[in-house]
Amino acid sequence: MATTSPALIPPAGLRALSAKEQLQRAAALNCVAEGAGKPACVGQVFVGIFFDGTGNNKKLDFDEPPPEKRKHTNVVKLFQAFRDDPGQGYFRFYVPGVGTPFPEIGEMTASANGARFKPIQLTDEELSHLIAAGEPDALTQVLSEHFSDLLPKEGRAELHRTLQRLCTLARRCGVERFARLQSLAVAVLGTRGALLDDPKFEPWLQLHAHDEHGFEDALAPWVESAEEQPA
Structure with missing residues (x-):
């Protein structure tokens, strides 16, 4: 009777996961993600950084003047x-306003040039663009921690462009949760980017963007189909 020897154990001791298994891992990771699915920081450190407004300086306005001439802003009050208790993980930092002395960074005297700066005002649209610009980097960090085998050994610039395309597509289709974006990134990298070039994928994503359950299971056939194609 013929027998079949088992496959040799890979040098690293780990079997490579299939695309479907990668998506199952992504789904499991989503279950423990906080809130909208963004990776949570669980360290018990509390940091308060208080930036005073242009021309305001706690030392000049409050610490040095006599009591009857003291004044301070709401930023100083905050x-x-x-709480200032480093031993318990509470740290506070005060940053004086632009145009006033700031010895810690070499600004020893007031600056007329600095005083001309005005506070930055962002519209909702500008703020949305700013947040969106950081999504590819956030995805890269998660993928590096949990799906490093999907990342290219070289060409990280191309990886960033691929994730940027994905984020643009996801916003166009109404994907809002970071956890869902994370699963899509796993699928896109699992198909070597081919998923983004499939004209049928965007209508599918528009239809399933807000599915509450089974999104990764529904996504798996797309990845498995691409897996069968030659590299």
Whole structure:
């Protein structure tokens, strides 16, 4: 009777996961993600950083003048109210306003040039663009931690462009949760980017973008189909 020897154990001791298994891992990771699915920081460290407004300086306005001439801003009030207990993980930092002395960074005297700066005002649209610009980097970090075998050994610039295309597509289709974006990134990298070039994928994503359950299972056939294609 003929027998078949088992496959040799890979040098690293780990079997490569299939695309479907990668998506199952992504789904499992989503279950423990906080809130909208963004990776949570669980360290018990509390940091308060208080930036005063242009021309305001706690030392000049409050610390040095006599009591009857003291004045301070709401930023200083918040700084003073914030718990200062490094031993218990509470840290507070005050940053004087632009145009005033800031010895810690070499600004020893008031600056007329600095005083001309005005606070930055962002519209909702500008803020949305700013957040969107950081999504590819956030995805790269998650993928590096949990799906490093999907990342290319070289060509990280191309990886960033691929993830940027994915984020643009996801926003166009109404994908809002980071956890869902994470699963899509696993699928896109599992198909070597081919998923983004499939004209049928965008209508499918528009239809399933808000599915509450089974999104990764529904996504798996797309990846498995691409897996069968030659590299």
